[in-house]
Amino acid sequence: MSYEMIALLMFSTMMVMMLTGQRVFGAIGFVAAVAALFLWGEGGVEMPFTAASKLMSWYPLLTLPLFVFMGYMLSESGIASDLYKMFHVWMGPLHGGLAIGTICLMVLISAMNGLSVAGMAIGATIALPEMLRRGYDKVMVTGVIQAGSSLGILVPPSVVLVLYGMIARQPVSDLWLAGAIPGLMLATMFVVYIVVRCRLQPELGPVLPKEERQMPLGEKIALLKAGILPLLIFVFMTGFFVAGVTSLVESSAVGATAAMLAALFRKRLTFKVLETTIRQTLGISCMFMWIILAALAFGAVFDGLGAVKAIESLFLEKWGLSPWEILILMQLSYIVMGMFLDDTAMLVIVAPLYIPLVISLGFNPIWYGVLYTITVQVAYMTPPFGYNLFLMKAMAPPEISLVDIYRSVIPFVLIMIFALVIVMSFPEIALWLPQYFKG
Amino acid sequence: QSTIKWRLQTYAGPALGEHVIKPAIDAFNKAANGEMVIELFYADQLVPTGELFRAMQKGTIDAVQSDDDSIAAPVDVSVFGGYFPFGTRYSLDVPVLFNQYGLNEIWEEAYDEVDGVKWLSAGAWDPCHFATKDPIRSLADLKGKRVFTFPTAGRFLSRFGVVPVTLPWEDIEVAMQTGELDGIAWSGITEDYTVGWADVTNYFLTNNISGAWCGSFFANEDRWNEVPEHLKTLFKLCMDSSHYYRQHWYWGGEAQLRTEGTKLELTTIPDEEWATVEAEAYKFWDEIAEQSDRSKRVVDILKKYAKTMEKAGKPYRYG
Amino acid sequence: MPNIIKSYVKGVDTLNRFTGLVTMHLIFVMIGLLLYSSISRTLFDTPINSVVTISQFLMSAYYLLGGGFSMQEDAHVRMDLFYSSWSKKGKARADAFTSIFLVFYLVILLYGAVSSTMYTIEVGQKTRTLIQYPLAPIKILMTLGVFLMLLQATATFFKDLAKARGVTL
Ligand code: NA
Numbered sequence: 001m002s003y004e005m006i007a008l009l010m011f012s013t014m015m016v017m018m019l020t021g022q023r024v025f026g027a028i029g030f031v032a033a034v035a036a037l038f039l040w041g042e043g044g045v046e047m048p049f050t051a052a053s054k055l056m057s058w059y060p061l062l063t064l065p066l067f068v069f070m071g072y073m074l075s076e077s078g079i080a081s082d083l084y085k086m087f088h089v090w091m092g093p094l095h096g097g098l099a100i101g102t103i104c105l106m107v108l109i110s111a112m113n114g115l116s117v118a119g120m121a122i123g124a125t126i127a128l129p130e131m132l133r134r135g136y137d138k139v140m141v142t143g144v145i146q147a148g149s150s151l152g153i154l155v156p157p158s159v160v161l162v163l164y165g166m167i168a169r170q171p172v173s174d175l176w177l178a179g180a181i182p183g184l185m186l187a188t189m190f191v192v193y194i195v196v197r198c199r200l201q202p203e204l205g206p207v208l209p210k211e212e213r214q215m216p217l218g219e220k221i222a223l224l225k226a227g228i229l230p231l232l233i234f235v236f237m238t239g240f241f242v243a244g245v246t247s248l249v250e251s252s253a254v255g256a257t258a259a260m261l262a263a264l265f266r267k268r269l270t271f272k273v274l275e276t277t278i279r280q281t282l283g284i285s286c287m288f289m290w291i292i293l294a295a296l297a298f299g300a301v302f303d304g305l306g307a308v309k310a311i312e313s314l315f316l317e318k319w320g321l322s323p324w325e326i327l328i329l330m331q332l333s334y335i336v337m338g339m340f341l342d343d344t345a346m347l348v349i350v351a352p353l354y355i356p357l358v359i360s361l362g363f364n365p366i367w368y369g370v371l372y373t374i375t376v377q378v379a380y381m382t383p384p385f386g387y388n389l390f391l392m393k394a395m396a397p398p399e400i401s402l403v404d405i406y407r408s409v410i411p412f413v414l415i416m417i418f419a420l421v422i423v424m425s426f427p428e429i430a431l432w433l434p435q436y437f438k439g
Numbered sequence: 440q441s442t443i444k445w446r447l448q449t450y451a452g453p454a455l456g457e458h459v460i461k462p463a464i465d466a467f468n469k470a471a472n473g474e475m476v477i478e479l480f481y482a483d484q485l486v487p488t489g490e491l492f493r494a495m496q497k498g499t500i501d502a503v504q505s506d507d508d509s510i511a512a513p514v515d516v517s518v519f520g521g522y523f524p525f526g527t528r529y530s531l532d533v534p535v536l537f538n539q540y541g542l543n544e545i546w547e548e549a550y551d552e553v554d555g556v557k558w559l560s561a562g563a564w565d566p567c568h569f570a571t572k573d574p575i576r577s578l579a580d581l582k583g584k585r586v587f588t589f590p591t592a593g594r595f596l597s598r599f600g601v602v603p604v605t606l607p608w609e610d611i612e613v614a615m616q617t618g619e620l621d622g623i624a625w626s627g628i629t630e631d632y633t634v635g636w637a638d639v640t641n642y643f644l645t646n647n648i649s650g651a652w653c654g655s656f657f658a659n660e661d662r663w664n665e666v667p668e669h670l671k672t673l674f675k676l677c678m679d680s681s682h683y684y685r686q687h688w689y690w691g692g693e694a695q696l697r698t699e700g701t702k703l704e705l706t707t708i709p710d711e712e713w714a715t716v717e718a719e720a721y722k723f724w725d726e727i728a729e730q731s732d733r734s735k736r737v738v739d740i741l742k743k744y745a746k747t748m749e750k751a752g753k754p755y756r757y758g
Numbered sequence: 759m760p761n762i763i764k765s766y767v768k769g770v771d772t773l774n775r776f777t778g779l780v781t782m783h784l785i786f787v788m789i790g791l792l793l794y795s796s797i798s799r800t801l802f803d804t805p806i807n808s809v810v811t812i813s814q815f816l817m818s819a820y821y822l823l824g825g826g827f828s829m830q831e832d833a834h835v836r837m838d839l840f841y842s843s844w845s846k847k848g849k850a851r852a853d854a855f856t857s858i859f860l861v862f863y864l865v866i867l868l869y870g871a872v873s874s875t876m877y878t879i880e881v882g883q884k885t886r887t888l889i890q891y892p893l894a895p896i897k898i899l900m901t902l903g904v905f906l907m908l909l910q911a912t913a914t915f916f917k918d919l920a921k922a923r924g925v926t927l
């Protein structure tokens with residue numbers, strides 16, 4: 001069988017398997033196991049478990065359960081609802097102010113958390129019902145939550161950039177720093193969009209009734225205290241890591257501890273909260289790590305069968321594309337694959353194919369990590385099939401239909417693509433901060 | 440007649456592999472003219488390096504290029520693979536020891552006791568130097584330094600207060616930047632520059648604990664036996680060409696980067712002080728010799744070789 | 759459904775719930791260990807050598823031993839483009855059928871795990887760190903985790919089969 005045939009066969013089988021609705025790790029693992037058994041030759045049967053040894057040596061992956069733990073702790077600690085109240089009162093007088101406040105809330109949540117799921121859960125449970133109740137347009141606010149939560153993996157800390165760093169063999173500290181400014185830039189663009197849109201159509205984001213935001217200035221200022229804890233957590237976790245005080249994995253343990261202390265400080269750290277948190281953490285971590293286990297086997301079998309070479313020769317020799325054409329084609333292929341593949345699976349399966357190629361074409365791998373992160377977020381938000389869209393449907397109140405969700409992301413996807421073009425044209429936006437820290 | 444296909448995985452990453460193995464494999468594939476094709480894979484690409492030996496035994500991987508130490512080969516001589524402290528002084532020592540002093544026969548004998556794997560050929564790599572963040576100018580500077588190094592070298596260096604750290608190879612650059620490591624004792628200066636470590640360290644110690652790293656080619660035994668004689672010969676030539684490339688690439692590279700490299704400042708521990716490290720190494724040899732009869736035979740050979748070189752004088756040994 | 763299958767499903771569920779409830783506490787061990795290591799290193803300048811190795815062991819034990827329980831809790835994500843619109847019975851039917859693929863994967867995974875563990879025991883494989891920890895205990899735990907996942911997958915298959923036929927186990 002030719003390399004091209006193997007590549008096509010393995011990918012298409014995996015996509016069909018995905019569509020059956022079987023658990024993602026099972027779908028990927030099955031294709032890996034069958035290909036290893038029937039196409040590899042002698043010893044292929046060992047490949048699926050070999051991935052477990054590989055995963056064991058991926059030490060930075062330990063940040064994953066710790067970040068998940070931290071996310072649950074933070075939502076239990078009530079920090080998020082305090083923050084929301086703060087933005088609610090301060091931003092209320094503006095048209096669309098609650099939506100702007102939600103983006104700000106998402107930036108702070110992102111700065112304390114490495115995944116975007118936590119942001120979406122907090123947004124969907126705390127911010128969304130409040131905004132709907134106050135007559136905000138449901139399509140707009142649904143989009144705000146999804147766009148805002150996408151900042152989770154761009155603003156440091158970021159688990160996706162940890163995974164990217166392991167695959168691309170790049171320092172995670174540089175990647176995290178590189179994501180910070182584009183993340184803030186994206187947040188600013190979202191805010192500008194909301195301001196402009198609500199100026200044109202004030203009915204989309206009505207001003208908060210006076211009685212709701214009338215409180216003495218002293219009380220209003222006291223609300224700002226809610227911002228202290230997130231700041232402390234950010235400094236202890238990301239700050240210490242970037243400054244070289246703690247190692248990456250240690251920093252995630254520091255973050256987890258800080259989140260626990262925050263909950264304790266707010267008298268929310270009950271036995272029940274702890275039990276729920278660690279139970280959920282095990283579930284989510286197992287979900288991610290079993291996908292990574294299966295995807296590592298898939299990737300190694302795919303590679304060992306020569307399918308990687310087929311893709312490389314397709315891009316470089318057969319089509320004779322220029323580096324920039326290849327780069328853009330890759331970004332487009334992510335958007336297509338984002339329809340079928342889960343985010344973790346996409347990173348572990350596709351990134352090892354593309355990253356070495358990107359580096360050999362002379363592009364900066366740190367910069368590409370940022371492009372990659374924005375692109376996959378776009379991919380998960382692009383209708384009709386997108387991972388985030390379904391997650392949002394699962395979390396949103398029933399009055400929000402899938403069609404609402406589809407419509408809601410359109411302006412934000414356009415903004416993100418615009419941001420992508422900006423970062424592509426001006427790499428300094430991503431690279432300035434890591435270079436500044438290196439001195 | 441169908442093409443014979445092999446998967447060969449090296450312990451080296453892509454940047455290093457570009458020099459130490461790829462030219463030889465490309466030449467082999469060209470010369471084999473479609474009768475046999477070897478596909479080259481880099482460090483941890485298909486199988487993690489620690490599991491490479493067994494993967495080869497099972498036929499998951501057909502051939503391997505690595506030192507015995509890194510792939511945890513289940514033989515007593517694996518302690519001499521990689522950097523055996525003060526085992527060699529120059530890169531030519533390795534082929535001489537194997538071809539003229541009987542190590543070939545000992546390695547064959549050791550690997551014949553293991554099922555499914557054929558040891559093929561050993562060759563020399565680079566010397567083992569320290570690349571560090573802070574300068575090392577005396578033995579006291581080694582104390583408390585967290586250094587990424589090989590298992591055997593680490594056990595030896597811990598006698599001088601070095602804290603050996605084992606991390607996945609690809610995490611080293613990051614670990615240096617995040618302060619998890621103070622230095623690297625894994626290679627010579629050529630590799631420091633080639634793989635990017637010179638960018639994250641400041642100083643290079645000119646004293647080394649071994650003049651040449653010892654690495655080998657291995658193959659799955661059945662796969663090797665299936666290869667026709669003329670292709671076996673061709674593969675042997677290919678291994679020799681890989682050995683030969685490393686001889687001049689490292690030897691020239693070490694001198695050139697010491698004199699023209701701009702990223703690392705050189706420091707030296709005075710010879711008299713460094714002699715205590717060498718003396719300690721000979722004690723270490725005796726401890727290793729007690730582990731098995733075969734280990735003793737290897738140590739005896741190393742001793743005999745060292746004596747011969749000292750007696751021969753310049754240019755084999757100075758002083 | 760025959761009684762023997764009912765008790766098998768019940769037994770597997772109980773076993774995995776118990777294992778999962780124990781395993782989920784490992785997160786505290788990981789946090790504690792890493793916190794201890796960072797404090798010891800930054801405040802007392804004493805790096806802890808074995809932290810990386812032991813953390814790697816903990817991580818592997820954590821997600822593999824917790825696997826069966828996580829499946830029981832339905833924590834594993836699906837691409838539910840079509841799946842989400844099917845009826846309960848339709849979902850169960852599809853799951854019962856595609857479980858064959860899941861079980862196939864887990865059987866191959868288990869085969870590799872057993873083969874790898876046997877080798878580790880035979881040659882006394884150890885870590886390549888300064889303190890050479892034997893790899894056998896962790897390999898055995900990992901194999902056990904894969905085995906528990908396989909048990910849970912078969913138990914889930916029976917549950918889906920029952921649901922597809924409109925009965926409950
Ligand atoms: Na984040």
Ligand code: NA
Pocket residue numbers: 550551552553554555556557558660
């Ligand atoms: Na043999």
